[in-house]
Amino acid sequence: MAISKEAIYKTLSTVVDPEIPVITIEELGILKNVEIEGDKVIVFITPTYSGCPAMNMIELEMRTALLAEGIQKFEIKTVLFPPWTTDWISDSGLQKMKAFGIAPPEKTSRSKRVLFGETINVECPQCGSTNTEMVSRFGSTACKAMYRCLDCKEPFDYFKCL
Amino acid sequence: MVGRMSTSSENSKLNYILHLADNSLILGQRLGEWCGHGPVLEQDIALTNIALDLIGQARYFYQYAALTDNRGKSEDHYPYFRGEREFKNFLLLEQPNMDWAYTMARQFYYDSYCFVMYTEMLKSKDEQLVSIASKAIKEVSYHLKYSSEWVIRMGDGTEESHEKVQNAVNDLWEYCGEFFETTQYESEMIEQGIAVDASKLKEKWLRSVGEIFNEATLIMPEGKWFQTGGKEGVHTENLGYILTDLQYIQKTMPGLSW
Numbered sequence A: 001m002a003i004s005k006e007a008i009y010k011t012l013s014t015v016v017d018p019e020i021p022v023i024t025i026e027e028l029g030i031l032k033n034v035e036i037e038g039d040k041v042i043v044f045i046t047p048t049y050s051g052c053p054a055m056n057m058i059e060l061e062m063r064t065a066l067l068a069e070g071i072q073k074f075e076i077k078t079v080l081f082p083p084w085t086t087d088w089i090s091d092s093g094l095q096k097m098k099a100f101g102i103a104p105p106e107k108t109s110r111s112k113r114v115l116f117g118e119t120i121n122v123e124c125p126q127c128g129s130t131n132t133e134m135v136s137r138f139g140s141t142a143c144k145a146m147y148r149c150l151d152c153k154e155p156f157d158y159f160k161c162l
Numbered sequence B: 001m002v003g004r005m006s007t008s009s010e011n012s013k014l015n016y017i018l019h020l021a022d023n024s025l026i027l028g029q030r031l032g033e034w035c036g037h038g039p040v041l042e043q044d045i046a047l048t049n050i051a052l053d054l055i056g057q058a059r060y061f062y063q064y065a066a067l068t069d070n071r072g073k074s075e076d077h078y079p080y081f082r083g084e085r086e087f088k089n090f091l092l093l094e095q096p097n098m099d100w101a102y103t104m105a106r107q108f109y110y111d112s113y114c115f116v117m118y119t120e121m122l123k124s125k126d127e128q129l130v131s132i133a134s135k136a137i138k139e140v141s142y143h144l145k146y147s148s149e150w151v152i153r154m155g156d157g158t159e160e161s162h163e164k165v166q167n168a169v170n171d172l173w174e175y176c177g178e179f180f181e182t183t184q185y186e187s188e189m190i191e192q193g194i195a196v197d198a199s200k201l202k203e204k205w206l207r208s209v210g211e212i213f214n215e216a217t218l219i220m221p222e223g224k225w226f227q228t229g230g231k232e233g234v235h236t237e238n239l240g241y242i243l244t245d246l247q248y249i250q251k252t253m254p255g256l257s258w
């Protein structure tokens, strides 16, 4: 095989999440690993939520990226264990998310309570105020909840902890 | 015995996986019926989000079923081409949505069950079941939080909401006994350390349901008679209608894809 697995990983790491197009699948922690077995490339990914419809789209874009590099023989394998957690989102991913207008998740290591949606002081991505309240546990996608800022009055998405 | 499992054991394993898959699929399909009909936009979105999680979980189980089944079927075979008697979901999950109180009561009973069941499944000897459970339990915890909140909000709400949710939990109670029954395919898998012995979860389930009912000022139903059969393919008339809807396209144009 002419292309190294590092090079393949680098190519794939540019694929972005269709729902938050400023963040790559590497930053989200979806892209796990690339292996080469003989003349075949095996890519390991892990889904965020079981029902996340973006996963199909992401797989399609990964295929396109691999084919564009001239890689024909490959397999994309889904790994469920250990289950994905928002703790795997990189710091650059969290920063981009905030700049995009989505309040990033708390680190679950800081408090287990956040896993059950008991978020404390979610910061408004528009004005930085922590005077905010939850409107709904579920938002436009499985990974988000709806919030509103009580200071600047703007509604915003909060990326839930998982 | 080392080596290949016996045929009967393979069938038991397949049946057990299908039981888990069918539960997620049928409730996911039912919740999907709320899409565009929710009382307010936020709750409409919430239910379709939960439905998506459930259908995603169902897919993991159907994919695993396809690997376990030596007939070389695809994951789509199981939801789209099996008959009613082959579905092994709990009767509770095929019950109609009725109103918000029924939908939340059904969700709450089942989420409470799933939480204790998946917690136990993390100890299974089967690696793939452990993987799926570890993923599902995170989602189920969140669903349970949501359905518990609604049971409390309605129970401890107005006179009318209290009455509606009390009636719903009373009516659906008779379908909950089935959670803790053991079928033949399960007992074989329990012996091998693969399946969860649900008969041992009853106390835990009763305790957690009781805590929420207490907070919701609801009275715990006391009925001792339970309607069963779903796990073995004997369903209420509701399942036929669900499958007619779910399977229509694939039965009319087999193999059609997007």
Ligand SMILES: [Zn+2]
Residues within 6 Å of the ligand: A124, A125, A126, A127, A128, A129, A149, A150, A151, A152, A153, A154
């Ligand atoms: Zn603000």
